[in-house]
Amino acid sequence: MLEVRDLRKEFQPLSGSTVVALASVSFRVAAGQFVSIVGPSGCGKSTLLQCIAGLSRPTAGHVLLHGREVTGPPEGLILLFQEYNKSLMAWRSVLKNVRFGLENRPGMSRNQIDAEARRYLELVGLEGFEAHYPWELSGGMQQRVAIARALVRRPEVLLMDEPFGSLDALTRIELEDALLRLWESLQATIVFVTHDIEEAVYLSDEVYVLSRRPCQVIEEIAVKLERPRNQLTTREDPRFIQARHHIFELISKEMSRA
Amino acid sequence: MRESRWTGFAFLLLLLGLWEVAGRHGWVHKLFFPPASRILASFVQIVFSGEVLGHVGASLWRAGFGYLLAALLAITLGVLMGYWRAVYEAFEVVVELLRAVPPPAVIPVAIVFLGVGDQMKIFIILFSCAFPILVNTMDGVRGVDPVLIRTARTFGLGQGPLIWKVVLPAASPLIMTGLRIALAIALILVVISEMVGATSGIGYFILDAQRSFRIPQMYAGMLVLALLGYGLNRCFLLADARLMAWHKGLTARQR
Ligand SMILES: Nc1ncnc2c1ncn2[C@@H]1O[C@H](COP(=O)(O)OP(=O)(O)O)[C@@H](O)[C@H]1O
Ligand SMILES: [Mg+2]
Numbered sequence: 001m002l003e004v005r006d007l008r009k010e011f012q013p014l015s016g017s018t019v020v021a022l023a024s025v026s027f028r029v030a031a032g033q034f035v036s037i038v039g040p041s042g043c044g045k046s047t048l049l050q051c052i053a054g055l056s057r058p059t060a061g062h063v064l065l066h067g068r069e070v071t072g073p074p075e076g077l078i079l080l081f082q083e084y085n086k087s088l089m090a091w092r093s094v095l096k097n098v099r100f101g102l103e104n105r106p107g108m109s110r111n112q113i114d115a116e117a118r119r120y121l122e123l124v125g126l127e128g129f130e131a132h133y134p135w136e137l138s139g140g141m142q143q144r145v146a147i148a149r150a151l152v153r154r155p156e157v158l159l160m161d162e163p164f165g166s167l168d169a170l171t172r173i174e175l176e177d178a179l180l181r182l183w184e185s186l187q188a189t190i191v192f193v194t195h196d197i198e199e200a201v202y203l204s205d206e207v208y209v210l211s212r213r214p215c216q217v218i219e220e221i222a223v224k225l226e227r228p229r230n231q232l233t234t235r236e237d238p239r240f241i242q243a244r245h246h247i248f249e250l251i252s253k254e255m256s257r258a
Numbered sequence: 259m260r261e262s263r264w265t266g267f268a269f270l271l272l273l274l275g276l277w278e279v280a281g282r283h284g285w286v287h288k289l290f291f292p293p294a295s296r297i298l299a300s301f302v303q304i305v306f307s308g309e310v311l312g313h314v315g316a317s318l319w320r321a322g323f324g325y326l327l328a329a330l331l332a333i334t335l336g337v338l339m340g341y342w343r344a345v346y347e348a349f350e351v352v353v354e355l356l357r358a359v360p361p362p363a364v365i366p367v368a369i370v371f372l373g374v375g376d377q378m379k380i381f382i383i384l385f386s387c388a389f390p391i392l393v394n395t396m397d398g399v400r401g402v403d404p405v406l407i408r409t410a411r412t413f414g415l416g417q418g419p420l421i422w423k424v425v426l427p428a429a430s431p432l433i434m435t436g437l438r439i440a441l442a443i444a445l446i447l448v449v450i451s452e453m454v455g456a457t458s459g460i461g462y463f464i465l466d467a468q469r470s471f472r473i474p475q476m477y478a479g480m481l482v483l484a485l486l487g488y489g490l491n492r493c494f495l496l497a498d499a500r501l502m503a504w505h506k507g508l509t510a511r512q513r
Contacts, residue, residue, distance in 0.1 A: 050408070053412050055408050055411060055412065073411050073412050073414060077412070078412055078413065079408075079409075079412045081405050083403075083405045086403045086406060087405050087406060087409040089406070089424070089427070089428075090428075090504055091427045091428070091430070091504045091505070100413065100423075101413060103423075104413070104414055104419060133504055133507060133508070135507065135508045135511050135512075136507070153413070
């Protein structure tokens with residue numbers, strides 16, 4: 001359903017030579033899959049997501065959603081930015097931030113939007129914080145607001161850029177499981193960028209490993225672990241450990257490549 | 259806070275007392291510096307006879323009309339210039355040149371084209387208020403985080419709703435700064451413009467009192483102006499505190 005074909009993205013800095021962020025990236029994501037993308041930092045993961053989201057024009061190559069070329073932000077696809085705190089509207093309360101996700105949806109009354117926003121706030125565990133401003137909340141809670149705002153639209157495809165990268169370990173575990181539950185109930189397709197190999201294996205059906213810049217997919221690893229996943233037993237499963245081991249080797253080899 | 263305000267009032271009373279004594283004992287020129295009590299009496303007289311109210315109304319109308327027009331035009335242009343590079347490049351030189359002209363210097367030109375009536379005065383106020391609002395709006399819009407704009411785009415907002423729902427609110431703290439600066443300028447310019455060929459307005463009232471040697475009334479007019487300016491500024495700050503509560507909280511948190 002989502003296909004990235006020979007995607008290339010060059011940046012022309014004001015001074016200096018051309019930066020090739022993406023050399024030639026290709027992959028496919030089937031509907032309803034949870035796919036993670038891991039790669040060294042600065043390799044072009046955020047650039048890749050912005051191209052998929054139609055926010056940045058690739059230099060060459062194509063992004064196809066349901067076989068149609070993406071040329072601008074497509075309906076039914078939401079990108080959650082790495083800088084989630086900057087993506088929230090500081091002048092809106094938590095509830096109104098989540099409402100924003102539906103305000104331009106035609107044919108919904110104010111009351112319907114309100115009810116949906118409250119429901120999703122509850123789903124991410126933020127009931128009682130409706131009237132707060134985002135900047136009054138902790139990082140983890142802000143990320144929950146951003147997630148609720150995206151999910152309230154029930155996107156077919158959700159692109160997430162290192163969403164839990166700056167959170168403490170406990171919050172992270174909690175949000176990983178919350179995300180998996182929501183993903184299962186919404187039957188969305190998720191492309192999840194992370195620099196955490198364990199997180200990628202724990203969450204995904206498939207992990208795509210990227211090379212250093214100029215970036216391309218080195219390997220696609222299928223994760224054949226049962227769902228629902230469990231923070232203890234899944235992580236102790238030999239197949240989990242094996243997958244982690246393999247990806248870790250790939251990336252260390254990549255990092256040490258001259 | 260409370261305490262310091264009382265000290266402030268005490269000091270004001272002290273100054274008034276000093277003025278009163280100086281006026282009565284002829285330490286200063288009796289005609290030019292009438293004692294404070296006479297100015298106060300004159301103030302009460304012009305206010306309660308309604309004599310000055312018509313002038314205040316005329317000034318407020320001109321200042322308000324020019325100010326609102328300036329806000330409308332400058333915010334619109336400021337958003338366009340801040341948001342689209344091409345608009346900025348087209349307007350930059352003209353704006354920078356016009357901005358450098360001290361507004362009173364525009365009065366003669368405005369008289370040539372618009373006469374000495376209300377149109378000229380409103381134009382002068384519009385001209386002088388527009389630039390601080392324009393420049394601040396532009397800075398505010400430029401400062402909107404690209405992540406916020408891209409977020410709005412990924413949620414499917416077109417350019418119009420994006421500006422209305424995201425860019426304007428995000429830039430609003432700086433727009434408010436521009437509006438606050440412009441408010442003070444509007445008062446200055448309404449008084450200056452009313453000293454040029456006017457028959458109404460508080461600026462005219464003060465000048466007329468001086469010319470006909472009603473010196474206490476001249477000071478009373480200034481007192482009216484001071485209270486007016488203070489009142490307007492208070493109103494603005496109250497509105498600002500309400501509308502920008504989120505920004506105060508945000509910046510307090512970031513410190
Ligand atoms: N707008 C831009 N202009 C110039 N270079 C950019 C721009 N955006 C990203 N880059 C460069 O592209 C590379 C990939 O960046 P990014 O996609 O943010 O990496 P990642 O998310 O994997 O850490 C980096 O070297 C970065 O400096
Ligand atoms: Mg990144």
